[in-house]
Structures are given as structure tokens and as C-alpha cells.
Amino acid sequence: MSDSVETAAAAAPAPAAPTPSNHAGQSGTVVRSTVIRRLFKNPLGIAATVILLAISFLAILAPVLAPFDQNHANIAKTLAAPDSVNILGTDSSGRDVWSRLLFGAQLTLLSALLCAGVAIVIGLPAGLIAGYYSGKFEAVSNWVVSILMSLPGLIVLLTIRAAFGPSVWMSMIAFGVLISPSYFRLTRTAVQSVRNELYVDAARVSGLSDLSIIARHIFSVVRAPIIIQTAAIAGVAIAIQSGLEFLGLGDPTKATWGVMLSEGFKNVYLNPTLLFWPAVAMALTIGGLVLLGNAIRDALEDGEKIRHRKKQATPVMGTTAAPATARQSRKSVAAVDAGTEHHLVKVTNLGVGYPQADGTVKKVVDDVSFHVDRGEILGIVGESGSGKSQTAFSILGLLPDNARLVAGSIQFDGNYTVAPGEERVDQARLSKLRGRRISYIPQEPMSNLDPAFTIGYQLVTPMVRVLGISKAEATARALKLLTDVGIVNPHRTFGAYPHEVSGGMAQRVLIAGAISCEPDLVIADEPTTALDVTVQADVLDLLRELQQRLNIGVILVTHNFGVVADLCDRVAVMQNGRLVEEGSVRDILRNPKEHYTRTLLASMLEGKTPMSMLVSSQKEPVA
Amino acid sequence: MIRFIAKRLGSGLVVLFVVSALTFCLLYVSSGSIARNILGDQATVEQVAMKEHELGLDQPLMTRYFSWLGDALTGNLGASWFSSEPVANSLATRIPVAMTMVFTAMILIAICAALIGVAAAVKRGWVDRVVQVGAIIGDSIPGFVIGVILVTILAIQMGLFPATSTISPDSGAEAWVYSMSLPVIALLINGVTGGAQQIRSAVIKQLERDYVRTLRSRGIGEREILFKHVLRSAAPAGLTVLSLQLIGMLGGVVIIEQIFALPGMGPLAVAATGQSDLPVVMGVVMYTVVVVIVVNLLVDILNGWLNPKVRVS
Numbered sequence: 001m002s003d004s005v006e007t008a009a010a011a012a013p014a015p016a017a018p019t020p021s022n023h024a025g026q027s028g029t030v031v032r033s034t035v036i037r038r039l040f041k042n043p044l045g046i047a048a049t050v051i052l053l054a055i056s057f058l059a060i061l062a063p064v065l066a067p068f069d070q071n072h073a074n075i076a077k078t079l080a081a082p083d084s085v086n087i088l089g090t091d092s093s094g095r096d097v098w099s100r101l102l103f104g105a106q107l108t109l110l111s112a113l114l115c116a117g118v119a120i121v122i123g124l125p126a127g128l129i130a131g132y133y134s135g136k137f138e139a140v141s142n143w144v145v146s147i148l149m150s151l152p153g154l155i156v157l158l159t160i161r162a163a164f165g166p167s168v169w170m171s172m173i174a175f176g177v178l179i180s181p182s183y184f185r186l187t188r189t190a191v192q193s194v195r196n197e198l199y200v201d202a203a204r205v206s207g208l209s210d211l212s213i214i215a216r217h218i219f220s221v222v223r224a225p226i227i228i229q230t231a232a233i234a235g236v237a238i239a240i241q242s243g244l245e246f247l248g249l250g251d252p253t254k255a256t257w258g259v260m261l262s263e264g265f266k267n268v269y270l271n272p273t274l275l276f277w278p279a280v281a282m283a284l285t286i287g288g289l290v291l292l293g294n295a296i297r298d299a300l301e302d303g304e305k306i307r308h309r310k311k312q313a314t315p316v317m318g319t320t321a322a323p324a325t326a327r328q329s330r331k332s333v334a335a336v337d338a339g340t341e342h343h344l345v346k347v348t349n350l351g352v353g354y355p356q357a358d359g360t361v362k363k364v365v366d367d368v369s370f371h372v373d374r375g376e377i378l379g380i381v382g383e384s385g386s387g388k389s390q391t392a393f394s395i396l397g398l399l400p401d402n403a404r405l406v407a408g409s410i411q412f413d414g415n416y417t418v419a420p421g422e423e424r425v426d427q428a429r430l431s432k433l434r435g436r437r438i439s440y441i442p443q444e445p446m447s448n449l450d451p452a453f454t455i456g457y458q459l460v461t462p463m464v465r466v467l468g469i470s471k472a473e474a475t476a477r478a479l480k481l482l483t484d485v486g487i488v489n490p491h492r493t494f495g496a497y498p499h500e501v502s503g504g505m506a507q508r509v510l511i512a513g514a515i516s517c518e519p520d521l522v523i524a525d526e527p528t529t530a531l532d533v534t535v536q537a538d539v540l541d542l543l544r545e546l547q548q549r550l551n552i553g554v555i556l557v558t559h560n561f562g563v564v565a566d567l568c569d570r571v572a573v574m575q576n577g578r579l580v581e582e583g584s585v586r587d588i589l590r591n592p593k594e595h596y597t598r599t600l601l602a603s604m605l606e607g608k609t610p611m612s613m614l615v616s617s618q619k620e621p622v623a
Numbered sequence: 624m625i626r627f628i629a630k631r632l633g634s635g636l637v638v639l640f641v642v643s644a645l646t647f648c649l650l651y652v653s654s655g656s657i658a659r660n661i662l663g664d665q666a667t668v669e670q671v672a673m674k675e676h677e678l679g680l681d682q683p684l685m686t687r688y689f690s691w692l693g694d695a696l697t698g699n700l701g702a703s704w705f706s707s708e709p710v711a712n713s714l715a716t717r718i719p720v721a722m723t724m725v726f727t728a729m730i731l732i733a734i735c736a737a738l739i740g741v742a743a744a745v746k747r748g749w750v751d752r753v754v755q756v757g758a759i760i761g762d763s764i765p766g767f768v769i770g771v772i773l774v775t776i777l778a779i780q781m782g783l784f785p786a787t788s789t790i791s792p793d794s795g796a797e798a799w800v801y802s803m804s805l806p807v808i809a810l811l812i813n814g815v816t817g818g819a820q821q822i823r824s825a826v827i828k829q830l831e832r833d834y835v836r837t838l839r840s841r842g843i844g845e846r847e848i849l850f851k852h853v854l855r856s857a858a859p860a861g862l863t864v865l866s867l868q869l870i871g872m873l874g875g876v877v878i879i880e881q882i883f884a885l886p887g888m889g890p891l892a893v894a895a896t897g898q899s900d901l902p903v904v905m906g907v908v909m910y911t912v913v914v915v916i917v918v919n920l921l922v923d924i925l926n927g928w929l930n931p932k933v934r935v936s
Contacts, residue, residue, distance in 0.1 A: 147638055147641065147642070149867075150638070150870060150912075150915045150916075150919060151642070151870075151911075151912070151915070152870050152871060152872075152873040152874035152911055152915070153871070153874055154873075154874025154875065154877055154878070155873060155874050155877070155892075155907065155908060155911045158877070158892055158893075158896040158904070158907070159646055159649060159650070159896075159904055159908055160649070161896050161897075162650060162653060162895065162896045162897075162899045162900075162901075162904045163649040163650050163652050163653045163899070164652065164653065165653070235762065235763075239765035240765075240874075242765060242767075242768075243765060243767050243874075243878050246767055246878060246881075247877070247878060247881055247893050248893070248897070249893065249896055249897060261768065261771060265771055265774075265775075265882070268774075268775055268779055269779065272775055272779075272780070275771060275772075275775060279764075279768050279771070279772065282764070282765065282768060283763050283764050283768070286762070286763045286764070286765070287759070287760075287762075287763030287764075290759055290762045290763050291759065294759065396840055398836050398839055398840060431842070431844075434839065434840055434841070434842050435840065435841045435842020435843070436842055438840075439840060439841070440836075440837065440840035440841075442833060442836070442837050444833060447832065447833040447834060448833045448834050448836075448837040449834055449837075450834045450838070450852050450856070451834075451856070451930070451931070452852070452855050452856055452929065452930060452931060453852070461843065462841035462842055462843060465842060465843060465844070465847075466841075466842040497931045499931075510837070513837075513841060517841075517842070
């Protein structure tokens with residue numbers, strides 16, 4: 001039986017940011033109503049609610065609805081089949097099964113509520129305090145939590161039973177204490193994640209007491225995860241309580257589903273249907289709670305879940321996909337247009353979209369065309385969300401699984417990697433190019449190295465796999481590469497794990513990795529954004545030096561015109577998924593034609609870092 | 624690494640001490656009428672007083688606890704108040720039965736949950752949907768109810784398996800495996816459904832990490848990325864899931880043994896609980912905590928081996 005405290009805690013959803021709008025405390029009611037609406041759009045959500053409401057209704061009205069008292073025994077009529085008096089028959093003592101089922105529901109639901117209530121009363125305040133003030137309290141409570149979490153629930157309840165005798169309430173209070181860490185951890189994590197948010201600081205500065213900050217801001221964040229958690233915990237409580245009663249350690253004067261199951265099991269040879277009803281009642285109740293929890297979670301995880309359809313041949317709105325006649329089979333890829341073979345990479349009318357739940361496709365890249373030649377650096381500039389990274393990943397064939405190429409083509413060195421009309425990148429074609437001829441320098445150095453392997457391993461393996469050279473040769477080359485990218489002690493870095501080097505060093509390692517197999521094209525996605533300003537200049541110098549020495553083509557994705565001016569030959573400006581302007585760096589810096597380019601330039605020349613959304617950028621709906 | 628293990632062992636001993644003290648104090652509450660319960664209604668007041676003296680119940684709580692602790696440290700866990708059988712002896716005959724089932728079930732869970740969870744994460748599609756639905760069903764039906772259903776249908780109605788499994792390993796491997804199948808299956812179903820679901824999430828989380836994309840960009844094959852990098856990074860999460868399931872199973876096995884009338888911890892624990900037989904309950908709790916500590920230590924060591932960051936610090 002895995003229905004222990006720990007499983008429930010492990011199954012707890014990540015408390016971080018239930019909904020984006022929850023962060024604004026005031027919009028809480030709006031959020032709640034949309035969540036409820038989404039919940040009732042989900043058939044499973046409706047089913048779960050109906051089941052639970054029906055069981056609660058029967059439980060509340062048990063004294064009225066039950067034809068007999070739970071312990072009323074008719075010795076003359078034991079193990080009877082259903083008839084008009086005992087609609088579900090009687091058990092071995094002649095007690096009415098239907099009545100006992102109803103009273104059992106009452107006790108089961110009440111005990112589950114008690115358990116969840118106790119767990120909340122202990123776990124929630126403790127989690128709030130530990131998360132908000134941290135310090136000693138947190139250290140001590142973490143220790144207590146680790147003990148509570150490592151005790152098997154049933155064994156603890158057996159001990160409680162041995163100490164206090166058969167009491168449903170005592171055992172559920174004890175189980176509530178035992179399971180309270182799941183609320184504690186949920187709350188603490190949620191509080192820690194919002195504690196240092198600006199709006200909480202703002203509230204503190206504006207003189208609100210800690211208590212009202214907690215009440216207004218933090219509680220709105222943890223509310224939803226707690227509801228989900230309560231559904232899970234109620235289910236676990238019912239299971240363990242029934243288990244205890246099944247063992248015969250419950251209160252013998254009370255009708256419960258666990259006792260009924262045990263009674264049915266004792267008479268399994270005589271009347272196995274006695275087993276059926278309590279088992280169904282339990283499965284329905286716990287199942288209803290599990291489904292309700294899942295449905296609430298789904299409703300919170302904004303309704304934009306993509307429904308996977310078998311054939312996503314959605315005719316996309318806006319620019320039409322290439323006509324069907326242009327579709328090529330995988331085997332014979334069309335030849336590229338004559339006169340364009342000499343471009344190292346050429347992107348034509350590229351469109352990238354993401355299918356939405358409502359069947360439409362949200363375009364993030366629309367009608368983008370450009371090319372890069374050998375020995376040339378093209379800068380792609382734009383603010384966050386302009387589609388520049390998506391464009392870069394299309395060339396690499398590393399878009400997320402749910403992305404669709406809705407239009408256009410990409411050719412590399414005279415061959416299509418994405419022929420006109422193809423919806424997805426053909427991995428068979430691109431996997432031959434990736435690493436060997438096209439390589440990639442990522443934005444965030446630390447997260448792009450596998451923490452479990454040494455830097456040396458991560459440099460050597462691609463060379464062994466791609467170039468087919470020996471490990472010794474690859475090691476020698478890796479050490480030379482590390483020297484080339486300006487690492488003073490290559491042997492030490494080679495043997496180090498990623499967490500043992502600095503961010504600047506890690507970025508140099510990633511650059512070394514990108515050029516290790518002597519590619520023709522390097523795609524650098526904001527290669528300096530995550531680095532200190534002084535390190536930025538070094539890394540840019542390094543990139544330029546390597547590019548000139550190896551005569552490679554580079555696509556440099558950035559939001560920073562300073563980097564462009566420093567490094568690039570040509571520049572393409574993107575906004576809202578479209579290419580707004582393209583030309584030589586000199587032309588565009590001196591004489592920008594588009595208003596948007598001028599705004600980008602102005603924001604840079606004033607010495608601000610244009611990290612945030614530009615005020616004047618009008619969000620035009622893309623197609 | 625040795626210091627790391629020593630530290631974990633030390634904190635394990637502290638936990639053992641704290642839990643033993645708390646349990647002892649809790650059980651003290653119920654020991655007021657225990658001598659009367661043992662001797663029955665006919666016993667005279669003098670006989671009851673003598674019994675209490677014999678069991679040491681007339682001593683103050685602290686004295687009783689430390690005398691128990693002193694004995695326990697020398698391996699003497701006392702004797703049952705009702706049957707007078709030494710607790711250590713009862714445990715020694717019953718732990719192997721329970722542990723065989725728990726570890727057999729655990730190994731099968733680890734294999735099945737890992738295979739199914741990884742397949743669901745990588746293939747998505749129908750495998751994924753089956754895993755999701757399976758997890759909901761597994762969460763909805765408590766393990767012991769599954770046990771009861773299995774016995775009723777497979778053993779009693781269809782006669783495919785023996786309904787009770789009191790066969791010992793001495794009576795031949797085949798008969799033994801045959802008789803252990805149902806209890807182990809009852810024990811592992813929830814573990815497989817829940818474990819597969821959580822291993823699936825752990826693998827998906829790793830597949831979405833930046834370094835996976837970078838490995839792809841370096842020309843490393845999908846299979847190598849999955850088996851060498853992703854699974855290794857997802858393993859700590861998987862191990863934690865499995866260790867929590869094992870801990871939960873120490874309780875679950877008590878009910879399963881009761882259902883299948885197995886001579887394991889179940890009957891011992893249930894009888895001792897019903898009678899408030901303090902030495903036996905203490906023995907059961909101590910055994911459980913020791914298993915938990917050992918399992919957690921093993922998981923920590925494995926995680927240290929998998930994650931260089933833990934190893935260094």
C-alpha cells in the first residue's frame with residue numbers, strides 16, 4: 001500500500017505561481033471565477049464534483065435516509081439477499097448493509113475532514129512562519145518534518161491505537177499531525193518564492209504589518225495548491241483509516257467501510273457481495289477526491305493546454321502554407337532555387353506557430369527571410385518575444401515538440417533542411433548537420449552544461465561521436481580549445497564539474513564546445529546576456545577572433561545594439577515575429593528606416609539596458 | 624564520503640532515540656490497567672499489584688524508559704507481556720517474511736515504474752495516457768482493497784492461487800513463489816502506478832532542461848542523451864519516490880499479511896496493538912525506524928554517487 005503520507009506530499013503540485021494573475025491580490029475573485037468555470041468545462045471535474053456532492057448529501061442525511069440504526073441486528077435474518085426491507089441485504093449479524101453504508105459515509109467524511117483540518121492548522125501557520133521569517137524556526141521545523149516524513153503512517157497509527165484505544169478521532173488527529181508536513185512544505189515554498197517579490201516589498205515599505213501582508217498577498221498564492229493538497233490528503237486519510245478498521249483496530253460500535261470490508265472478507269465464501277459495496281464506496285470517494293484535485297490543477301494550469309491531435313494538418317490562418325503540390329516526400333528533397341546555393345544558410349518566408357487548445361495556431365515567427373554567407377556575422381535584434389530565438393532554433397531544428405513550421409523553408413549550404421511545405425524539421429536530415437556543421441552557443445552558461453558530468457567529458461564526447469576520433473585525440477583537442485578560448489589552466493577546467501567554475505568560464509567552455517567540430521555556422525543565442533559587463537567584452541572579442549580565424553558564418557541573436565555594432569556585418573531587426581528591417585550594420589545604425597529600429601537604437605544610446613518591453617512598441621496582432 | 628555517511632548515521636541514531644522516547648511515553652498512557660488485562664477479572668488486587676511490580680509498572684516513567692533503552696542497546700528488547708515470548712525472537716522469525724515481500728515488491732516496482740515512466744515521458748501519446756489513467760485508478764483504490772479484490776477473484780472464485788500463503792520456503796521454491804505471488808502483486812500495484820507517474824514527470828522535467836537542447840546541438844544522439852544524461856539526472860527524483868514508497872509499504876505489508884494470513888509482522892503488530900503489549904509494539908516501531916534509516920542512508924549514498932554537487936559538499 002503506497003497510500004502513505006509521503007506519497008501525498010510527493011504528489012503535491014508545485015506551489016509556484018498557480019496563475020499569473022494571482023500575483024495581483026486584488027484580482028483574486030476574477031481568477032477564482034474563471035478557474036471554477038474551467039473546472040466545470042472539464043467533464044472529469046463535473047463528474048468528481050457530482051460524486052462528492054452526492055456522497056456528502058447521503059452522509060449528512062444518513063440518520064434520515066437509513067431505514068435502520070447502524071447496529072440494529074436482526075439475528076433471524078443474517079447474510080440475506082437484497083429485498084424490499086434491506087435493499088442491499090444484511091451482513092452476518094443481520095445488520096442492514098445500506099444503513100451501515102450511509103453511516104459509514106458519515107464517519108468516513110468527517111474523519112477525513114478532521115485529519116485535513118488538523119494538518120492545515122499545524123502545517124499552514126508553521127509553513128508561513130518558516131517561509132516568511134526563516135531562521136531558527138525553519139531549521140527546527142525542517143528537522144521535525146524530516147522525522148515525521150520518515151515514519152510509515154500505519155505503524156504510527158498502530159502505536160496510537162495501542163496507546164489510546166480504538167478511537168477514530170484520536171487516530172485521525174494523529175494522522176493529521178503526521179501528514180501536516182505536506183502543508184508545511186507547500187506553504188513554505190510558496191511563501192519563499194513570493195517573499196522577495198517586489199510587490200511584497202512594496203507592501204512592507206508602505207507600512208503594512210507582516211500579518212496583513214501574509215493575509216493579503218501570500219495567502220492568495222497558496223490558496224489553490226492547498227485545495228488540491230486537501231483533496232489528496234482526504235483520500236489518503238480515508239484509505240488509512242479504512243485500513244486500520246479493516247485490521248479490526250477501529251471502534252467496534254461504529255459502522256465504517258473498513259469494518260464492512262473486513263466483515264465481508266470474513267464471509268467471502270458465503271456472500272462476496274458484502275465486499276462489493278464498501279469497496280465501491282471507498283473507490284468512488286477517494287477517486288472523486290483524486291479527480292477533483294487533478295481537475296482543479298488542470299484548471300489552474302491556464303487552459304492553454306495543447307490537445308494533441310493525430311494529424312495537425314491545420315490550415316493556418318493568415319499566410320497560407322505552401323500549396324500541396326510543393327510538398328515533398330522525405331526521400332527526395334527538392335533542389336533549392338538556382339542561384340541561392342552559395343548562401344551558407346537561407347531562410348525564406350519562415351513561419352513558426354504553436355497550436356492552441358481552441359484549434360488555432362499562435363504564430364511566433366511570421367514571414368521571416370534572410371541569409372548568411374560564410375565568414376559573415378548576421379545580428380538578429382529584437383526585444384523578448386520578438387521571435388528571434390524561435391527563428392534561430394528553427395535553423396538548428398531544436399524547436400519544442402509542439403511547435404509547427406507553418407510556412408516557408410530553410411536551406412543550408414545548398415540543401416533544404418526544411419523544404420517548402422514541411423511542417424516539422426526533418427530530424428534525420430538535421431541530426432547529420434548539428435554539431436558537425438551547425439553549432440550553437442546558448443544564452444545561460446550554467447544551465448546548459450550537464451551538472452553530472454565533467455566539463456572535459458562534455459567537450460570530448462561530441463568530438464568522439466561526431467568526428468569519430470579517438471578519446472585521446474579528442475582530449476588533446478579539448479585542452480587546446482580551452483586554451484584557445486582564453487582559459488588559463490585548461491587541465492583544471494577540463495577535470496572540473498560545471499558548478500566548480502564561474503559563469504564566464506562556463507560560457508567560454510560552451511563556446512569551445514560550439515567550435516570543437518569546426519562548424520560552418522555558429523548560432524549564438526544572446527551569448528553574453530548572462531555575463532558580467534567586463535566578461536561580456538572578452539567573450540565578444542573571443543567570438544570575433546574565432547570567427548575570423550575559422551571563417552565561419554555566425555548568427556548572433558541579441559537584444560543589444562551595442563553588441564551588433566561591435567561584431568556584426570549585417571543586422572536584421574525583428575518585432576512581434578516579423579522582420580521589420582534588414583541591412584548592413586552601418587546603414588541601419590546611421591540611417592534606420594523603421595520607427596521601431598529607431599526606438600531600439602534610442603533606448604541603447606541613452607545608456608539604458610533595453611531589457612524590458614519598450615514603451616512605444618505597439619503590439620500588433622500577428623496574423 | 625565517509626564523513627557524509629557518518630553524519631547521516633549519527634542523525635539517524637538521534638531520530639531513533641527521539642522516536643523510541645516518544646513512543647515509550649505514548650504507550651505509558653495505556654499501561655495503567657495492563658496488569659488487570661493480563662490477569663483477567665478474577666485476579667485479586669494483590670495479584671495485580673504483584674504483576675505490576677513484576678513488569679516494572681510501579682517504577683516512574685523515566686526509570687522504566689532508561690531500563691528499556693539500556694536493555695535494547697544490548698539487543699534485549701524484552702518479552703511480550705502476554706505470551707512472554709522474547710520480542711527479539713518474534714521479530715527474528717517474522718522480519719524475514721515481511722522483508723522478503725517488501726523487497727521483492729520494491730524491486731519489481733522499481734523496474735516496472737522506471738520502464739513505464741520513461742516510456743510515457745519519451746513516447747507520450749497513448750502510453751502516456753494509459754499511465755495517467757493508471758495513476759488515477761491506483762490512487763483511488765487503497766492497496767489492501769486491491770488485495771481483498773485479488774484474493775476474492777483470483778484465489779477464491781477462480782482458484783488460480785492459494786488464498787492463504789502460509790507455505791514456507793522449505794516446501795519447495797515453486798510452491799513458495801506461487802503462494803507469494805498474490806500478496807506481492809497486491810503490494811506493488813499502487814507503487815507501480817504512482818511510481819510510473821512520478822518518474823514520468825521527473826524525466827519530462829529533465830528533457831525540458833537547457834542542457835539537453837545543447838547536447839542535441841552538439842550532435843549527440845537521442846538515445847545517448849536519454850540513457851546517459853537525462854536518466855542520470857532524473858534518477859535522484861526517482862530514488863526519492865521509490866524510497867518513500869518503500870517506507871509506506873512497511874505499513875501496507877501489515878495489512879497484506881493479515882489478508883493472506885502470512886506469519887509476518889502483520890499478525891504480531893495487530894495483536895500487540897489490540898492488547899497494548901508495550902514491549903512488542905516498541906519492538907515493531909524500532910524495527911520500522913531502523914529500516915527507514917537504512918533505506919534513507921542508501922538513497923543518500925546513491926544520490927551522492929549520481930550527483931557530483933552533493934559529493935563535493
